[in-house]
Amino acid sequence: MTGHSLNRRPGIKDVAASAGVSIKTVSRVVNAEEAVHPETRARVIQAIQTLGYVPNTAARSLKSGTNGSIGIVIDSLADPFFAALVSAIETRALAEGLSVLVASSNLDSDREREQLLSLVAGHQVAGVIFAPVADEHPYLDPFRTTTPVVAVDRSRAGFDCVVVDDRGATALAVQQLVELGHERIAFFDRDERFSTIHRRLDGYLDVLRDAGLPYDPELVSSTVDGSLDYLSEAQRLLGLERPATAFFASNAKAAIGLTTALHRIHRQNTAMIAFGDFAFADVLRPGVSCIDQDPFLIGNAAIERLLALREGPKNDPREWIVPTALLLRGSGEIPAPPDATSHAHISTTEGQLA
């Protein structure tokens, strides 16, 4: 019993013994270092293959201080937007020989903290991409010097951020509605928890102001406790004395809920534009017009930036704006009913135009 191969996983030592070299040489071969005689290299590779040796990641990262994987923290994988985003990152990471550790924050900032620390301090990941929940992340400071961090979807000061121009894209969409004569445009799902939504609301307000339309809080539906009854809310808005004639859904959930609701009450011929594309938006009658925020573009930009940070010393963090597209599919082009608001609009805010 010379304690050989059977029943224990082969380690670098076994390979070394089998190839008749030292463990260091095996290490060199595994890490594709130059200084190894081709013949020796061949012998080692041979040994690796017959033994089925796979280097131990734990030992490796213990020595090097950095794990060969990147950490991701997003709201939830059940959200198709984030799932696609992670998918894009994973694809690129694989090409780089990096694994992906994924965790969800569930929009809870305590959980976000826990997960981020586990990744950065515990697993010592080579980098982190996350969709920030809390406003501040001071606990990441000690790691910032060694671990590159990129924020996605929601912007945060101090981090490289990959986001879309929420305010501008929203403005463009709402502008489209205004140009078709809509004066009563409902905004769905104001939600104080998300700065993203905040900016979209700002874009909405920008257009109203520039068009000289009054801002009516009654037209803005708020999510309470993360949920909203789209059906009754839609009915309320359509039943106002001066009813809403167009809808803007500021997120995918609202888009789905609203679309479903409008179809259910057979009012699908109401003008509507949604922030975020979704499956079947173009199959419905009429097609739901959307602001397309491509998760693959965002994911790619984020991982690309992360990889860049791994190399060069990081200059000041900045915001990376990924372009969006306004996909008009019918629902956004439905003009306001001529009689919607029969009295002429009197602009009282002239001077405010740029």
Add this chain to the structure above:
Amino acid sequence: MTGHSLNRRPGIKDVAASAGVSIKTVSRVVNAEEAVHPETRARVIQAIQTLGYVPNTAARSLKSGTNGSIGIVIDSLADPFFAALVSAIETRALAEGLSVLVASSNLDSDREREQLLSLVAGHQVAGVIFAPVADEHPYLDPFRTTTPVVAVDRSRAGFDCVVVDDRGATALAVQQLVELGHERIAFFDRDERFSTIHRRLDGYLDVLRDAGLPYDPELVSSTVDGSLDYLSEAQRLLGLERPATAFFASNAKAAIGLTTALHRIHRQNTAMIAFGDFAFADVLRPGVSCIDQDPFLIGNAAIERLLALREGPKNDPREWIVPTALLLRGSGEIPAPPDATSHAHISTTEGQLA
């Protein structure tokens, strides 16, 4: 310069020094072992918090031989079904204090092998859940004694598998169509690469046989090189001498493609049932009837089984069948046009029943 706290991450040694105990005692506290005096424990915890100590996962798993995370290999995260499945697993894993390493196979068995080995041998994960691609996975054998493995979505001999009853569920759906008088039922996306699809085709054939209907290969559309032009294929089927009067989509991609195609040519009033629920299936007109295969149920069952395998010695692997539901939403209940096939059907395969 006594080389203290600043600029280096605190290790167990720093905590020990700060609390005036040995590193072993800190280890005991971190691992919640009994034999520690409450007072000492408090002192250590205090030190841990002030220093912001987080144990190093790499060193931990190097010693213990097992990483505190579970590995997942699925087709692609961009597929909402798998994304939801991973989400369910991740949620449960978190509760167990386990992280999630996720990789995609992209349906490539070489890549599957690479990823599985990286997880099992490289990262030494505490367990693996994967959607098998290859028929055999002999390279996993050396690890089976120490690492629990659970297959999902597609069944494989030798593994605990969490799947749905593809054949039975399909049969139920096709039966529904047959009962409404359909005799020309198209089957979409025969794909040799997936045993899942194979079994669904079997279910389809079961019903035809039991109903005494002839099997017409012209009604079965095959995916070539992973893609299919649903529009022209649908038109071909509807243009046959004896046209298809109902469609069965054996996977979500086919369902989406087919639905889009039928809408585009304004034939959405064709009977149709899809395997796999998808967003908006109930918003379309008519609603698309679906066999609902709940990814959360599957994910939960898989992780639950995995956790069980971590404990007890594993008895023989078995198949765990997760129930499906036939969601009738309109499209599946559209009867066959009375004149579709005007000649009476003559059963010549009587004896085969039961």
Add this chain to the structure above:
DNA sequence: ACCCGCGACGACAACGTTGTCAAGTCGTTG
């Protein structure tokens, strides 16, 4: 007074790998 047992704790090796540094082997040059 003695011994034994038990609870609390620490010294030290070990996990598998890589970085550091030194040593060996050549062929080439002065």
Add this chain to the structure above:
DNA sequence: CAACGACTTGACAACGTTGTCGTCGCGGGT
């Protein structure tokens, strides 16, 4: 022939943690 450099290789420590085993102090039974 000695000296040198280029190339190839190996011995050994170290990464941060946990397992093993030993030590210490104290209380109770004889």
